[in-house]
Amino acid sequence: MTADAALLERTWADRPGFAGWLAAVDHKSIGKRFIVTAFCFFVAGGLLAALMRAQLARPDNKLVGPDLYNQLFTMHGSTMMFLFAVPVMEAMAVYLVPLMVGARAIAFPRMNAYAYWIYLFGGLMLYVAFFLKVGPDAGWFSYVPLAGPEYGVGKRSDFWAQLITFTEVSGLLVSIVIITTIFKLRAPGMTLDRLPLFVWAMLVTSFMVLFAMPSVMLASTMLIMDRLVGTQFYNPAAGGDAILWQHLFWFFGHPEVYFIFIPGLGFLSMLISTFSRRPVFGYPAMVLSLVATGFLSFGLWVHHMFATNVPELGKSFFTAMSMMIAIPSAVQIFCWLATLLTGRLNMKTPLLFALGFFFILVIGGLTGVLLGSVPLDLQVHDTYFVVAHLHYVLIGGAVFPLFGAWYYWFPKFTGRLMGERLGRWNFWLFFVGFNVAFWPMHHLGLQGMPRRVYTYSAEMGWGTLNLISTLGAFTIAASVLLFVINAVTSLRRGTPASANPWGAGTLEWATASPPPSCNFVELPVVRARDPLWDPAAEPGSPRRVQGLAEDTREVLVTTLMEARPDHRMASPAPTPWPFWSAVATAVMFVGSIFTPWAVVWGSIPIAIAVIAWFWPTRAETRKSLEREKQPALP
Amino acid sequence: MIGHALHDALDAAGPQAGHIVHLWWLTVAICTAVFAAVMAALVVALKRAPRAQAGDPPDVSSLTRAEPTLFRAVTAAVAASAVLLMVLLVASIATDRAIASLPGEGALHIEVTGHQWWWAVHYDDAQLDRVFDTANEIHVPVGRPVIVSLESADVIHSFWVPNLHGKKDLIPGHTTSISLRADKPGIYRGQCAEFCGLQHAFMAFEVVASPPAEYEAWAQAQRRPAAEPSDAQAQHGKELFMSGTCMLCHAIDGTTAGARMAPNLTHVASRRTLAAGTLENTPQNLAAWILDPQKAKPGAQMPAHPLDGSDLGALVAYLETLK
Numbered sequence: 001m002t003a004d005a006a007l008l009e010r011t012w013a014d015r016p017g018f019a020g021w022l023a024a025v026d027h028k029s030i031g032k033r034f035i036v037t038a039f040c041f042f043v044a045g046g047l048l049a050a051l052m053r054a055q056l057a058r059p060d061n062k063l064v065g066p067d068l069y070n071q072l073f074t075m076h077g078s079t080m081m082f083l084f085a086v087p088v089m090e091a092m093a094v095y096l097v098p099l100m101v102g103a104r105a106i107a108f109p110r111m112n113a114y115a116y117w118i119y120l121f122g123g124l125m126l127y128v129a130f131f132l133k134v135g136p137d138a139g140w141f142s143y144v145p146l147a148g149p150e151y152g153v154g155k156r157s158d159f160w161a162q163l164i165t166f167t168e169v170s171g172l173l174v175s176i177v178i179i180t181t182i183f184k185l186r187a188p189g190m191t192l193d194r195l196p197l198f199v200w201a202m203l204v205t206s207f208m209v210l211f212a213m214p215s216v217m218l219a220s221t222m223l224i225m226d227r228l229v230g231t232q233f234y235n236p237a238a239g240g241d242a243i244l245w246q247h248l249f250w251f252f253g254h255p256e257v258y259f260i261f262i263p264g265l266g267f268l269s270m271l272i273s274t275f276s277r278r279p280v281f282g283y284p285a286m287v288l289s290l291v292a293t294g295f296l297s298f299g300l301w302v303h304h305m306f307a308t309n310v311p312e313l314g315k316s317f318f319t320a321m322s323m324m325i326a327i328p329s330a331v332q333i334f335c336w337l338a339t340l341l342t343g344r345l346n347m348k349t350p351l352l353f354a355l356g357f358f359f360i361l362v363i364g365g366l367t368g369v370l371l372g373s374v375p376l377d378l379q380v381h382d383t384y385f386v387v388a389h390l391h392y393v394l395i396g397g398a399v400f401p402l403f404g405a406w407y408y409w410f411p412k413f414t415g416r417l418m419g420e421r422l423g424r425w426n427f428w429l430f431f432v433g434f435n436v437a438f439w440p441m442h443h444l445g446l447q448g449m450p451r452r453v454y455t456y457s458a459e460m461g462w463g464t465l466n467l468i469s470t471l472g473a474f475t476i477a478a479s480v481l482l483f484v485i486n487a488v489t490s491l492r493r494g495t496p497a498s499a500n501p502w503g504a505g506t507l508e509w510a511t512a513s514p515p516p517s518c519n520f521v522e523l524p525v526v527r528a529r530d531p532l533w534d535p536a537a538e539p540g541s542p543r544r545v546q547g548l549a550e551d552t553r554e555v556l557v558t559t560l561m562e563a564r565p566d567h568r569m570a571s572p573a574p575t576p577w578p579f580w581s582a583v584a585t586a587v588m589f590v591g592s593i594f595t596p597w598a599v600v601w602g603s604i605p606i607a608i609a610v611i612a613w614f615w616p617t618r619a620e621t622r623k624s625l626e627r628e629k630q631p632a633l634p
Numbered sequence: 635m636i637g638h639a640l641h642d643a644l645d646a647a648g649p650q651a652g653h654i655v656h657l658w659w660l661t662v663a664i665c666t667a668v669f670a671a672v673m674a675a676l677v678v679a680l681k682r683a684p685r686a687q688a689g690d691p692p693d694v695s696s697l698t699r700a701e702p703t704l705f706r707a708v709t710a711a712v713a714a715s716a717v718l719l720m721v722l723l724v725a726s727i728a729t730d731r732a733i734a735s736l737p738g739e740g741a742l743h744i745e746v747t748g749h750q751w752w753w754a755v756h757y758d759d760a761q762l763d764r765v766f767d768t769a770n771e772i773h774v775p776v777g778r779p780v781i782v783s784l785e786s787a788d789v790i791h792s793f794w795v796p797n798l799h800g801k802k803d804l805i806p807g808h809t810t811s812i813s814l815r816a817d818k819p820g821i822y823r824g825q826c827a828e829f830c831g832l833q834h835a836f837m838a839f840e841v842v843a844s845p846p847a848e849y850e851a852w853a854q855a856q857r858r859p860a861a862e863p864s865d866a867q868a869q870h871g872k873e874l875f876m877s878g879t880c881m882l883c884h885a886i887d888g889t890t891a892g893a894r895m896a897p898n899l900t901h902v903a904s905r906r907t908l909a910a911g912t913l914e915n916t917p918q919n920l921a922a923w924i925l926d927p928q929k930a931k932p933g934a935q936m937p938a939h940p941l942d943g944s945d946l947g948a949l950v951a952y953l954e955t956l957k
Contacts, residue, residue: 066832066933139829145806146789146831151750236807242790243805277686278693281704307792307801307828309810312734316727323719330715331708333672338704341679344686344693355676362672366665369719373726375654375733376661378800379643382792382827448641448796450827453835457912460641503688533692 005521007550012104012517014574023574026517027106030116031095032413037120038088043480044127045079048072050477053437057470059458069454070137071156075130077140078160081256082167083123085398086209089263090174092405093202095413097178099508099515100196102187102524104548104555105571107180108173110578110613115173117582122166125590129159136160139452141253142223144234144245149227158227158593164220165589168213175206182206185555186563187507188545189526193287196506196529197273197280200287201266204294205259211298212255219248229596243308250301257390258297260398262290265332267401268354271408272336274504275351276343279530282335289328296325306377315374322372329365333358346502349423353404356431360396364389367442382452385445391438403430403483410490411497415513418494422486426479433475440465440472505530523548523556526563552623570624577613584609639823639840643796647818647843650733650799657729664718733799736813741779744772748784748791748804748826750935751833752897752910757853766857767885769897770910773842775849776819784810792828795841801827816843823911832933838911855957859888860900863955871952874945879937886956896936903957909934921950 014024024030052072055064064072094116098106106112129135136156138147147157182195182203195203222233223245232238234245273280280286299321302310310318336358345351367389371377380386403426410418449462456462500509510532511520523545528534545565548554553571558564588602646652743758755768774780784793786804793812794801797820802812816822826837844852863869872889875881881891887900905915912931913919922929924946927936941949 066835070832143790143829146829151789151831240807242807276683277690279696281696281701282708285708307803308805309808312730315730319726319730320723323723326719327712327716331712334708334711337672337675337679338701338708340676340683342683342696342701342704344684344690345680346686346688346690348688355680358672358676362669366669369665369722370661373657373661373722373729375657375726375729375800378802379651379654379658379796381801382829446643446796448643448794448823448825450794450825450834452829455835501688503690503692505692528697530692530694533694 003521004550005516008518008521009516011551011553014517019576020574022579023576025109025113025572025574025578027094027098027109027112028515028517028519030109030113031091034091034094034116034119035088035413037116037123038084038091041079041083041123042088043484045076045084046477046480048076048079050473052076053470053473055454056456056466058467059456059460059463061455064454066454067137070139070452071130071135073452074136074139074142074160075126078126078136078163079123080394081140081260082163083119083126085260085394086167086171086256087119088402089202089205089260089398090171090178092263092267092402092409093178093198093206094174096409096508097181097199097202098185099412099511099519100199100506101182101185101190102507102510102520102526103181103185104519104523105185105553106177107185108177110572110575111173112177114578114582115170115177117579118166118173118585119170121582121586122163122170122589125166125586126159126163129155134159136163141249142245143249144223144226144242147223148234149230150235152227155593158224161220161224161227162589162593164216165224166586168217168220169585171209172213175209178202178206179210183560184557186558187524187526188556188558188563188565190507190558190563192561192563193284194526194529195287197269197283197286197290198263198266200290201262201269204290205262208255208259208262208294208297212252212259215248216252219245219252222248224592228592243305246305246308247301250304251298254301254304255297257393258293260394262293264357264398264401265290265293265329267405267408268336268357269332270504270506271350271354271401271404272339272343273530274408274502275346275348275354276339277346277503278339278343279505279533280335281338281342282331283529285331286335289331292328293325296321296328300325300372303372303377306374307381319372319374323369326365326369333362348407348502349418349420349427350404350408350502352424352427353400353407356427357396357400357404359431360392360400360434364392364394364396368393380445382450383445384441384449384451387451388438388441388445391434391441395434395438400430403427406483406487408502409508410487411494411501412508412513412515414491414494415497416490416494417497417501418490419486422482422489426482426486429475429479429482433472433479435472437469437472437476440469444469500532505533507531549627552627554627568627570620570627573620575613577609581606581609581613639821640797641823641825645797647820647822648798648815649736649817650814651797653729653732654800657725660725661722664722668715668718736779736815738779738781738813741781741813742774743781743783744774745783745785746772746793746804748786748788748793748830748837750788750831751826751837751931753837753839754787754894754897755839757856764853764857766853766900767887767898768856768901768905770839770907771842771905772824772839773844773849773852774814774816775846776816776843778815778846780814780816782812782814784812789830790828791826791830791837793824794827795822795824797822798841803828814841816841819843819845821906825911833931836910836912836931838907840906840911842906855904856901860886860956861888863952865951867948868952868955870945871948871950874941874949875952879939880949883936899953899956901956903954917950917954920953921946924949 014026225231232240234240269280302318303322444465497513554568555571557566557569584605591598646655745756747754753770757766759765784804786806791804792801798814822841824839883893883896885892885898908915924939926938927934
């Protein structure tokens with residue numbers, strides 16, 4: 001019996017029209033929206049940065065005053081960390097993980113849709129506040145007491161704290177969705193040691209989110225309460241403590257860097273393997289390194305606080321941890337070098353971005369070792385040296401791999417390849433612009449230029465390096481513009497892509513580009529780490545899953561370790577209720593900035609929307625009962 | 635000249651910054667070597683590996699055949715990284731111990747309180763008549779250890795004189811301290827390094843390190859209360875100061891002005907800068923500052939004083955007597 005592609009499409013497609021668009025639950029629709037939204041925030045955050053660089057291009061510049069400048073860098077940091085870097089990795093995972101593990105759908109598709117809407121509304125709230133001149137201005141880290149009720153007057157820091165609430169809810173839900181998809185919806189035969197490395201990276205990342213986010217959730221909730229209802233968690237005059245904020249924030253904040261970086265490592269493993277035409281060298285070492293990085297990243301947070309009162313022994317411990325985390329990253333870098341060395345290279349744009357990673361991230365990693373050392377950190381902490389370091393790590397470690405990933409998976413997303421020529425221009429402009437923009441900042445930091453200053457006087461002698469840096473920043477902007485042009489033109493006129501245009505080995509390339517609504521018309525059975533490169537395909541034995549219903553949304557649940565078929569499960573149909581639940585939640589969150597009573601009254605519409613979301617329909621119940629009695633065996 | 639103050643983390647003028655500079659160069663040397671090695675490996679890989687197309691069959695021989703040479707190379711590289719990190723760790727901890735153990739005998743005690751956006755400086759002494767207050771300018775004797783206690787009156791600030799030492803935060807509700815020693819005479823610029831609001835950019839100060847005798851002469855002058863102005867214009871200025879809003883925030887020792895909300899002005903004319911390192915201390919700048927502080931330092935806590943020309947001249951003349 002062969003699968004009926006048309007019937008499957010009817011079963012799994014989202015509904016048409018605008019109402020259908022709001023009701024979409026297909027992880028590919030949600031994933032694409034998620035990616036585009038995150039990219040828009042990346043551009044917005046970049047424009048804010050361009051404005052800051054314009055202001056700093058010359059000493060005593062009057063382009064931007066201190067009030068706006070403080071909002072600019074707070075918005076830039078918050079946007080890039082909370083609205084771009086973390087969500088975009090989740091977004092890529094939402095699109096790719098179900099395809100990579102060979103699943104018909106993502107786990108909890110409605111919750112996934114809800115997480116997207118919550119994220120979108122949180123981001124919109126922040127930008128509406130910014131355009132109404134109540135953008136947060138206490139830094140993306142919002143240290144108290146500057147962000148507290150006494151010094152952070154107005155509603156600015158409340159918007160920031162509420163942005164955190166939105167991001168937390170969205171991030172935690174997506175993590176649950178991804179972990180469940182990876183653990184329970186893998187294709188039969190995809191044992192844990194056959195997981196693609198990007199999927200491993202997202203598994204580690206998602207667990208890190210689950211453990212790190214509650215810390216900032218606690219911190220920001222206490223901040224909101226201090227500001228809104230007069231608690232005194234951070235007020236030293238009333239027995240509170242300003243340092244408490246820093247511990248809670250960085251206990252989340254440092255792992256956060258790694259849940260931006262680890263998916264980047266996952267992308268690289270996929271890119272390097274495909275474009276070296278061989279599996280990555282040292283798969284077990286790669287997996288263990290990802291897991292080790294995940295664990296170690298929870299032991300570094302105090303290196304953001306070396307200038308506070310930290311005991312000597314404590315400082316030594318955190319120095320040792322900060323240096324130790326370089327080892328798993330080094331393992332991966334050496335394994336990739338070994339892969340490149342013994343591979344045959346297909347020099348396309350995605351590989352260029354992967355190679356750019358080596359140059360930039362290694363510099364960022366080494367300056368990171370330097371920042372882990374207490375004495376050196378005491379000098380360069382909170383200077384432009386750190387600004388240089390963090391951009392080398394985050395742009396080198398996450399954004400370069402991400403751009404590579406976009407060039408790589410664009411044909412899967414859209415069915416068309418991106419232009420190679422523009423791609424090369426995009427890469428080289430980005431690479432050169434990046435180094436011109438950020439390398440001088442190392443020197444500025446050593447010359448004493450602190451972070452977060454809206455201007456500096458000419459006597460300081462920082463003018464030339466800042467001007468160079470600004471020119472580099474504009475070069476980056478030009479390269480991102482090229483990327484947008486490339487994406488838009490390729491969308492219409494790009495070379496049509498086959499199912500597997502790069503000759504890759506993982507399952508997402510086993511289905512059409514773009515994939516049908518059901519992901520795989522014929523659900524695969526996996527026997528190798530790179531199923532499409534599997535040399536030992538035994539003829540005769542079943543290569544695909546049989547027995548899943550085609551006229552109803554059914555997914556195959558497999559066991560956690562061995563991915564043996566376990567049971568069939570109904571996957572929920574499209575519904576607009578996640579959207580309305582997110583609207584109700586957003587109203588409650590935003591309302592609670594102005595009155596604590598919003599939490600009480602706002603929960604009523606949420607309850608109504610969620611009840612409607614989970615309301616069972618007779619037709620669905622009847623269908624599942626029938627299926628339970630009579631399995632659809634061939 | 636404001637511009638002459640030094641601010642460079644790699645130009646050490648004291649033992650702590652000196653230790654850090656040594657560690658810096660060791661770390662930079664090791665990191666550069668590692669970076670060069672990784673880049674060399676990458677270049678070799680790019681040169682040696684043949685080129686391929688997407689359609690070429692993948693090489694999956696590694697799935698069935700061990701790659702002992704690669705395994706040894708990667709293991710050796712990881713081991714080398716671990717050893718180098720260990721070297722850096724030991725050097726870092728040794729340096730940390732060295733800078734934390736500055737001998738404190740005969741140390742000068744100074745209390746610095748951070749305010750949005752200026753520094754109150756209090757010279758402590760066992761003898762009460764030797765205690766005095768100043769602001770935004772710290773004088774220290776060369777060769778003598780200085781223990782600076784740090785407190786904050788409002789938000790978190792960070793005390794940083796790159797030529798002398800790393801940073802230490804000023805945290806409301808906590809007292810921290812930092813020990814320094816300047817071994818070379820000079821003027822070292824310091825700066826708030828923790829974002830503290832609108833004028834974080836212009837919350838600077840200066841450390842003036844001078845030979846002990848010169849320092850002692852300065853301290854002696856600072857201990858004296860403000861002298862009574864002799865000419866009529868300055869006398870009028872003093873009346874303006876005492877009858878207007880100035881004394882609500884500022885203190886001038888030896889007069890009835892004793893508020894601590896703003897910098898102590900007892901010897902303001904002896905200082906090199908105005909408004910926490912924002913302006914050079916000249917009568918013109920002082921007059922402009924009094925007229926409209928928001929112009930030079932938008933957001934500063936000091937309000938504008940739209941005085942007419944003669945009153946402004948008198949006030950500046952009085953303040954200029956406070957040497």
